[in-house]
Amino acid sequence: MAKTVHQDQRYLVALLNNDAGLINEIYKKSAGKVKSFVIFNNGTANDAEDIFQEALVDIYNQAKYKDLQLTCPFEPFLLLVCKRKWLNTLKKKSVLQVTNSEDDLLLIGEDTFEQAEQLADQAAQSEIFLKAFEKLGERCKEIIKWSMQGDAQEKVAEALGVTYGYLRKKKSECMASLIKLVQVNK
């Protein structure tokens, strides 16, 4: 059964529309909390800034390219995504003492965990696909990269100095090579 979309979906729409007023509201509510959490757990304000931006970009990407529908409230979702990101960073640095404030996580619904999990999986997969993409030939990389810039494909063809028909043909071939690369490495 499809879950109902939470009213906080409006924050995702704000990210997509680059709506400074609502984005400011997101920062006002959550930036301080993320900053305290990171600083309390062996980080700096700069680390917190990076984590916060990464989380927002991940959410933006998921909303823009995979049509993310929020079924949980936005703020706990964002905070959970940030916490996980920071805990992962610490794990990589193998700093073990982490004050894991599980008590406040208890207040978070199952939906929030599920969506945060999906977001993390998606980000990891994008990383894998990018690595496969890097292995393609220069011409293929150029064609795929340009065609993904969001501009009309006719314009892309013009910029690359090829016909629209050629662009479609070449992109299909390049994307097929990419997908084979991904499947081989699975």
Next chain:
Amino acid sequence: MMTEDKILWVARYVEGDMDEAEIAEFETQLKSDDELQQNLKDYNHIHQSLKMKLANNDEFKDTLKGFNKQYFGEEPKVISFKPALKWLSGIAAILVIGLFIWAPWNANLYDTYADDSQMLVTERGAATLTDLDKAAALYNEKNYESAKTALGKLYIKQSSNTMIAYYYGLSLIKTNALDEARKVLIVIYEGESVFKYEAAYSIALSYLKEDKKADAKTWLQKIPAGTTKYELAKELLGKM
């Protein structure tokens, strides 16, 4: 059909590299072919996931950068001195206070505190200079008369672009069109952009320039702690 061919077939379908007959054939096959359905799903997933990494999202990131500065900027920390040093710092403080009372530089608070930041226009790799690039260059060369004209034109066209509005306001202040400047800056202050408190600060400075200290103070006090201009505003309030 081999799996490999199916992948290319899906790619050609999605990218529109098929004629009508082929599309019809593909769609008929799709209905009964589980593998082909899975291939199509994988294709869209990989395509969109890769797009997350490759598509241009500079505009969104620029917005975030502005807010990052506002919400994650560090305020200077309070440093505690050892007891012996306290005496020394006490003496130093008295000297400093003395200097402030004497304040030979006070006459020129405006010059000391005016916003002399450079107008940074995001490069987007364009080979030709846009009107915005040209206006920014004039501003950065401190050719404020010409910058005012150039930014004024851009401001009329894109009055919701707060960066243009802000630097237009600054060039108005620098060329002593103070009332005009405040009209432009108040709009920014009343909005929710990254230049909100920068605008409040500059309005304060515009009053300072005509020696209206009470008005200047009122505007400086609107700048909340934690924002970029807060420390400067506090310092300036202390000297007035």
